[in-house]
Amino acid sequence: MHHDTQRRLNRQDYKTLTLAALGGALEFYDFIIFVFFAAVVGELFFPAEMPEWLRLVQTFGIFAAGYLARPLGGIVMAHFGDRVGRKKMFSLSILLMALPTLGMGLLPTYASIGIAAPLLLLLMRLLQGAAIGGEVPGAWVFVAEHVPRKRVGLACGTLTAGLTVGILLGSLVATVINTTLSAQSIADGGWRVPFLLGGIFGLIAMYLRRWLQETPVFVEMQARKALAEELPLKTVVKQYKKEVAVSMLLTWLLSAGVVVVILMTPTYLQKQFGIAPALTLQANSIATIMLIFGCLAAGLAADRFGASKTFIVGSLLLAGCSWLFYQTVAQHAEMLFACYALVGFSVGVVGAVPFVMVRAFPPAVRFSGISFSYNLSYAIFGGLTPIFVTLMMKLTPLAPAYYVLALSALGLALGIYLHRDLDGDRVAPHADSLADL
CATH class of the missing domain: 1.20.1250.20 (MFS general substrate transporter like domains)
Structure with missing residues (x-):
């Protein structure tokens, strides 16, 4: 591409960066909010007669499962990102994050459906992990291929800052909920609020991503038939x-x-x-x-x-x-x-x-x-x-x-x-x- 690599960022670049960073922030918020409510979730989703340490191990095991699902989800989505386009995968990853987060906010607890509750929780967590595995690398590639070459660092730094905003958002929401609600109200359903919020925001972000364009680099590769052969x-x-x-x-x-x-x-x-x-x-x-x-x-x-x-x-x-x-x-x-x-x-x-x-x-x-x-x-x-x-x-x-x-x-x-x-x-x-x- 022989466009001016020195050019300044234009409005489309800012839109791309903002939407990408917003998505990244939400993904990290959704992923991290679980940690802040791990203790409550542990009590509601595992049998009451379990020893405390085992419950914690299981809750953090479910947290870790999100990490382990990352490579699988990320590699599959990246494969299609290199084959069918960055943009499609970019919207899919945010949907894959929003739905399980909403799901976690709506899950019946152990008291209502027994052993199915922790299993469903684990499933939601695996989907979240798979989504974040596709989102973060996808976002980096997406913005780096959109902005002028001399601005790639700024674009990638902005996105990484976006992920950090997600962590901050998670801790703020957790703080607000823990200070405004009693422990009893949180256990009674207050814990669902941050998950529902994350899911709804995610769907909005996905909707906004419709206004993104495929990256010039990918479009050019398609035109030159330069996509990976194997x-x-x-x-x-x-x-x-x-x-x-x-x-x-x-x-x-x-x-x-x-x-x-x-x-x-x-x-x-x-x-x-x-x-x-x-x-x-x-x-x-x-x-x-x-x-x-x-x-x-x-x-x-x-x-x-x-x-x-x-x-x-x-x-x-x-x-x-x-x-x-x-x-x-x-x-x-x-x-x-x-x-x-x-x-x-x-x-x-x-x-x-x-x-x-x-x-x-x-x-x-x-x-x-x-x-x-x-x-x-x-x-x-x-x-x-x-x-x-x-x-x-x-x-x-x-x-x-x-x-x-x-x-x-x-x-x-x-x-x-x-x-x-x-x-x-x-x-x-x-x-080259x-x-x-």
């Missing part, structure tokens, strides 16, 4: 092993950074340092808002200075801020807000992750390449990180700090590697593939 996934595994490895490591940084700093830290602060839950949640909201700005900053930096410098500087910043945070909170609780805000912002380096992934694969297998790497890595590292950090806590109370330091080291190493390999604009073996962007 299974796109087969091509990816055969020809792009290095790209897959880099993408998987980057996804580890992305998923684990968010899981440890944003999702696990509030509970950690409460248990480890006895900080009041209300306080940790406020601090967590501030950190999440700062993460949104961090993602945007990383995306802009990737456009401006390239992925390599962004990851080198960003990872050093992450190491410094996280170490400072986990060290000082113990002694100086009054520094909690400021330090958590800093570390939240520094985790934003993950906003540059999709920038690298979109450029690593040529258009014909781009969706499949990103989806395969992202979802496989997310299922492994997203699922195992909480377990690993919790086990490390037995050895040292600073377990989260060491884990985030390890992630920073990984980010730094990838930044140095990308400097050698991606050398600014050119992806070594496939220089980026001409299409």
Whole structure:
């Protein structure tokens, strides 16, 4: 495509970005809201005579099932995204998310239908996981193929910030419900509200997505008959092993950074340092808002200075801020807000992750390449990180700090590697593939 790669973003670009980010936010909201209501859901969907620990294990097992369904859903949807078009899959993934979320809000409990209740809950969760597996890589490919080449970083950063908005939305809704309703009203049906809201918003977002256009890159591939000849996934595994490895490591940084700093830290602060839950949640909201700005900053930096410098500087910043945070909170609780805000912002380096992934694969297998790497890595590292950090806590109370330091080291190493390999604009073996962007 020889359109002006330097052009500024136009109205259609902003519309595309907004609708894509909105969908991403909703998907993450739907996925995360389950965590906030896990305890209530556990009591309502499992037999009363079950021991508490087993109930928690089962509830979190159902949460984890969502992670495991990701690769399957993501890879199937990406296959069709590379074959029949980005746009169709983009609408399908949001429908696949909205319906089970609505379903979860409407499910009869164990008291009414017995063992069918937890099984249906599990089914809804698997569908949600499959949907999110298609949505996130789909959204990254979609916006990156729409915007001018010099704006890919900003576009990907904006989307990643959108996912963060979803997490924030989830915690806000949970806070509102927990503060306005009594525990009894929540158990009586208040817990259904956030699921119903998510489902309804999802359907609205899907409706709005009708106004999106297929990406110019895909349209051009169709015109040139340049679509993948064999299974796109087969091509990816055969020809792009290095790209897959880099993408998987980057996804580890992305998923684990968010899981440890944003999702696990509030509970950690409460248990480890006895900080009041209300306080940790406020601090967590501030950190999440700062993460949104961090993602945007990383995306802009990737456009401006390239992925390599962004990851080198960003990872050093992450190491410094996280170490400072986990060290000082113990002694100086009054520094909690400021330090958590800093570390939240520094985790934003993950906003540059999709920038690298979109450029690593040529258009014909781009969706499949990103989806395969992202979802496989997310299922492994997203699922195992909480377990690993919790086990490390037995050895040292600073377990989260060491884990985030390890992630920073990984980010730094990838930044140095990308400097050698991606050398600014050119992806070594496939220089031609980026001409299409």
